[in-house]
Amino acid sequence: MTDDTPMLDVRDLRVEFxxxxxxxxxxxxxxxxxxxxxxxxxxxxxxxGKSVSFDAVLGVLESPPGFVTGGSAVFQGDDLFSLPARARxxxxxxxxxxxxxxxxxxxxPVYTVGWQLSEMFRVHLKTGAKEAxxxxxxxxxxxxxxxxGDRINDYPHQFSGGMRQRxxxxxxxxxxxxxxxxxxxxxxxxxxxxxxxLDLLQSLQKEQGIGLVLITHSMGVAAEMADRVxxxxxxxxxxxxxxxxxxxxxxxxxxxxxxxxxxxxxTGGRLVPISGQPPDLARxxxxxxxxxxxxxxxxxxxxxxxxxxxxxxxxxxxxxxSTEVMAGA
Amino acid sequence: MRDTVNETDxxxxxxxxxxxxxxxxxxxxxxLVAKVHAVDGVSFSVGRGETLGIVGESGCGKSTxxxxxxxxxxxxxxxxxxxxxxxxxxxxxxxxxxxxQMQIVFQDPYSSLNxxxxxxxxxxxxxxxxxxxxxxxxxxxxxxxxQRVGLPAESVDxxxxxxxxxxxxxxxxxxxxxxxxDVIVCDEPVSALDVSIQAQVVNLLxxxxxxxxxxxxxxxxxxxxxxxxxHRVAVMYLGRIVEITSKDNLFAEPLHPYSQALLSAIPKPDxxxxxxxxxxxxxxVPSPIAPPAGCHFHTRCPHAMERCRVExxxxxxxxxxxxxxxxxxxxx
Numbered sequence: 001m002t003d004d005t006p007m008l009d010v011r012d013l014r015v016e017f018x019x020x021x022x023x024x025x026x027x028x029x030x031x032x033x034x035x036x037x038x039x040x041x042x043x044x045x046x047x048x049g050k051s052v053s054f055d056a057v058l059g060v061l062e063s064p065p066g067f068v069t070g071g072s073a074v075f076q077g078d079d080l081f082s083l084p085a086r087a088r089x090x091x092x093x094x095x096x097x098x099x100x101x102x103x104x105x106x107x108x109p110v111y112t113v114g115w116q117l118s119e120m121f122r123v124h125l126k127t128g129a130k131e132a133x134x135x136x137x138x139x140x141x142x143x144x145x146x147x148x149g150d151r152i153n154d155y156p157h158q159f160s161g162g163m164r165q166r167x168x169x170x171x172x173x174x175x176x177x178x179x180x181x182x183x184x185x186x187x188x189x190x191x192x193x194x195x196x197x198l199d200l201l202q203s204l205q206k207e208q209g210i211g212l213v214l215i216t217h218s219m220g221v222a223a224e225m226a227d228r229v230x231x232x233x234x235x236x237x238x239x240x241x242x243x244x245x246x247x248x249x250x251x252x253x254x255x256x257x258x259x260x261x262x263x264x265x266x267t268g269g270r271l272v273p274i275s276g277q278p279p280d281l282a283r284x285x286x287x288x289x290x291x292x293x294x295x296x297x298x299x300x301x302x303x304x305x306x307x308x309x310x311x312x313x314x315x316x317x318x319x320x321x322s323t324e325v326m327a328g329a
Numbered sequence: 330m331r332d333t334v335n336e337t338d339x340x341x342x343x344x345x346x347x348x349x350x351x352x353x354x355x356x357x358x359x360x361l362v363a364k365v366h367a368v369d370g371v372s373f374s375v376g377r378g379e380t381l382g383i384v385g386e387s388g389c390g391k392s393t394x395x396x397x398x399x400x401x402x403x404x405x406x407x408x409x410x411x412x413x414x415x416x417x418x419x420x421x422x423x424x425x426x427x428x429x430q431m432q433i434v435f436q437d438p439y440s441s442l443n444x445x446x447x448x449x450x451x452x453x454x455x456x457x458x459x460x461x462x463x464x465x466x467x468x469x470x471x472x473x474x475x476q477r478v479g480l481p482a483e484s485v486d487x488x489x490x491x492x493x494x495x496x497x498x499x500x501x502x503x504x505x506x507x508x509x510x511d512v513i514v515c516d517e518p519v520s521a522l523d524v525s526i527q528a529q530v531v532n533l534l535x536x537x538x539x540x541x542x543x544x545x546x547x548x549x550x551x552x553x554x555x556x557x558x559x560h561r562v563a564v565m566y567l568g569r570i571v572e573i574t575s576k577d578n579l580f581a582e583p584l585h586p587y588s589q590a591l592l593s594a595i596p597k598p599d600x601x602x603x604x605x606x607x608x609x610x611x612x613x614v615p616s617p618i619a620p621p622a623g624c625h626f627h628t629r630c631p632h633a634m635e636r637c638r639v640e641x642x643x644x645x646x647x648x649x650x651x652x653x654x655x656x657x658x659x660x661x
Contacts, residue, residue: 045523045524045525046523160613161613162613163613190386190387190550190614191386191550191591192386192590192594192609193613194594194596195593195596195609195610196609196610196611198596199607199609217523218596219524219598220553220595220596220597220598221596222598223596223597223598223599223600224596224597226600243600244600244601247598247600258524258525260528261524261525261527261528262524262553262598263531263554263557263558264553270532270535271528271531271532272528273525273526273527273528273529273532274525275529277493277495277526278525
């Protein structure tokens with residue numbers, strides 16, 4: 001953490017999906033701050049709104065049906081939501097890099113990878129064709145693709161899953177961004193390949209001091225990679241804090257539940273899962289959205305939505321009983 | 330166990346030298362141009378009430394192994410003995426009674442349930458097919474199964490789309506249980522589920538095992554889940570078992586370099602463990618169409634020697650109850 005002012009500052013972001021008469025409240029007022037040189041893991045299960053939040057920030061939310069209905073996202077002084085589309089694309093393609101879960105859908109099957117990589121230099125950095133190609137080769141070398149000079153003439157289908165993800169990382173890093181948003185970058189990969197990719201991301205990040213947002217459902221990935229973690233549930237951040245504190249002393253019952261659900265070192269025995277299921281986002285429970293599944297729930301949880309309270313040491317928690325939870329967990 | 334009286338310690342399932350190759354055909358005449366060596370001489374046994382975990386990365390043949398054991402795929406070679414009977418070369422008709430003893434739970438709870446049937450019909454269907462129960466008796470049995478897997482009784486008439494992923498997996502488990510099997514092959518049963526739901530299903534599988542003395546062949550790529558549920562674990566790489574031993578042995582001291590890398594690669598949910606201690610393998614899993622000669626793993630192995638490139642290592646007992654196939658272990 002080099003600089004204390006966040007390079008990305010998202011406040012009270014709200015996103016809804018409108019399909020027919022149904023309104024799905026996917027993101028309900030979330031804040032994120034990312035500083036340069038820092039890795040923020042956004043942790044949540046499917047439907048928690050983690051991907052949608054950053055799709056909205058980066059302007060790649062499919063709209064309709066998705067609409068940003070409130071909040072702001074300021075990146076290095078530019079308010080992303082009020083920038084004209086062109087200027088915003090320039091920011092999001094160049095100063096912010098994006099890595100998606102499925103590398104195949106992020107690559108164009110009918111162009112060679114060399115063409116796709118050099119396109120980025122031609123468009124964003126206005127370099128000539130020859131120089132662009134040279135830089136593309138350098139980039140492939142940097143992300144560890146063997147025989148880069150020959151392979152730029154190959155098409156995406158000629159690469160394996162892990163290599164494709166390297167291509168996508170190369171594309172995200174190509175224009176030397178200050179921030180990279182990686183949405184489940186290793187979920188589609190095998191563990192030994194996942195380890196390679198996480199290793200690559202971490203070393204590239206350290207080399208260049210970029211900010212990294214890592215959207216993941218895996219607590220293992222979050223624990224290994226993050227400096228800070230934000231846990232999302234039903235479109236809200238329920239807890240965020242320093243990774244060591246959060247894993248050691250979770251303060252939100254949902255975080256406690258997530259940690260209890262992962263099989264650990266113990267020899268068999270029973271896991272302590274969270275009962276029930278995540279809510280239907282078109283009918284989020286009143287009060288705290290987690291109360292129907294929470295073993296700490298009291299009357300107040302059914303009535304009042306707990307605000308996100310800030311504690312010292314950078315922790316914030318949205319729970320009426322966070323002190324009790326922290327003491328008991 | 331439930332029906333037979335003379336009870337021995339004989340394993341419920343014994344698999345020996347099991348091999349499954351798929352032909353790759355090209356052209357108008359469908360000429361055979363290559364073979365996929367999906368499963369290549371795999372042997373193991375599963376005891377009563379025991380869970381054998383099968384781990385490996387995609388393409389290692391673990392799912393093909395599960396399907397071949399069930400005779401959903403025709404084995405190319407080798408034998409499968411279920412309660413002592415060799416079912417590997419039986420006709421479709423001949424194998425049917427044995428299917429009752431061995432069932433499967435699939436990975437994807439969305440595509441493995443018929444969307445046109447109600448949950449009750451899905452769970453009761455095997456009872457009809459095998460002529461076990463009908464009418465009132467069947468209804469009672471289905472209600473009982475619903476209760477055992479934790480599905481609400483009133484959901485019998487609902488259709489699969491009305492259930493969440495975790496509940497659908499419960500339906501799949503109830504269906505597998507309906508015929509009172511001895512063995513259930515669980516093919517990635519929780520990997521499509523969210524973490525909080527995964528834990529519920531894992532707990533259910535453990536409870537059912539205790540209640541019915543079931544044996545599981547638990548196929549998964551998630552080592553943490555496998556570690557939690559298994560008694561013994563087999564590690565597969567490109568169609569072969571490279572290491573098989575008790576869970577405790579494997580996780581305390583993996584002997585094969587591939588097992589070591591695999592275990593080291595799992596992201597651990599403890600922020601105090603440093604990533605820098607990891608063994609990072611180079612490259613990807615090679616294609617099972619043309620697996621490397623010698624030891625399949627030599628192309629990625631940090632310790633590969635000349636011998637590994639030519640001579641396939643044999644799976645042997647390196648320590649009591651701990652089998653591995655690696656030339657490095659020859660002096661152990």
